[in-house]
Amino acid sequence: MFYCAEFLTLSKMALFARPAPSSPIQITRSIPSFSLTERISISRFFHFKRILQASLRSGPASYESGAQASVEQSEIIFLGTGTSEGIPRVSCLTNPIKKCPVCSKAMEPGNKNRRLNTSLLIRVPRPSGICNILIDAGKFFYHSALKWFPTYGIRTIDAVVITHSHADAIGGLDDLRDWTNNVQPHVPIYTAERDFEVMKKTHYYLVDNSSIIPGAAVSELQFNIIHERPFIVHDLQFTPLPVWHGSNYRSLGFRFGKICYISDVSEIPEETYPLLEDCELVIMDALRPDRSSSTHFGLPKALEEVRKIQPKRTLFTGMMHLMDHDKVNEGLIKLKEMEGLDVQLSFDGLRVPITL
Ligand SMILES: [Zn+2]
């Protein structure tokens, strides 16, 4: 049995010490006996014991202020739908010669052109609580979470599934320290081995924290290596969708239920198409309105793929500043009448109920 962190009790606390019952290989850090790090881990255990005791005293309802209890159906929340540098671009806002219409609009509060790094939150109600499974935590993750976690009453991060190891997908791993210091003991990360190898360099102190300065409270991450075959996260099956993200660079999309998420793709290999069949919702990379880049689909190519895959509905993500939300969507809605294509741009904060 795997429990979502939101509803853990003290008696379940012991489960944290056990490996997750999923097929991926779990990487455990080697920690020498009686080291300072171990003593930090012990002190952390008592720190979490105090958090959990406090939550038990106040009762589960006040622990989550009632916000979590309102989620009865599974849903996805788009935490970010923009390209790596984010929209608005700073360089557009400081350009003395040319005004960028999309970046200017993106400065208006609540404007749908304001986009941070692509990331999706899957929320699944389970008997033990609501599971919050995140796809990617990029370099703007803190800002996404700051905006949408309080807005939607989201408290825990029960797992993070990684598409690839570019900064806009893993740059926020360090920010998970706020959760592992103050909300839950650790966050399980599901990643391909090639991306784990990158993390060993970019986030070496999170992979092996035996050398960190005593008292430095970094993210407590539990790494699980995934392969190009289905794996289970909190009773939800994920099927990796291997794609090319530039020549010779592999990225993963993921299928869960009848939803396929492919945020970073320049080409879909033939062997991946069967995994996209009979799909209710596809979330697909579409960087710019006119053409593809070497690493991302442009809108014309993304539409070509949608016609081939034939999902019931498609939401595009990963848009740059040339994609004006309202204007592009006005054009896309015409495709519904013309050829029955249900295609629209997503936007940060979009919440979609799903059936899993
Ligand atoms: Zn711009």
Ligand SMILES: [Zn+2]
């Ligand atoms: Zn990328």
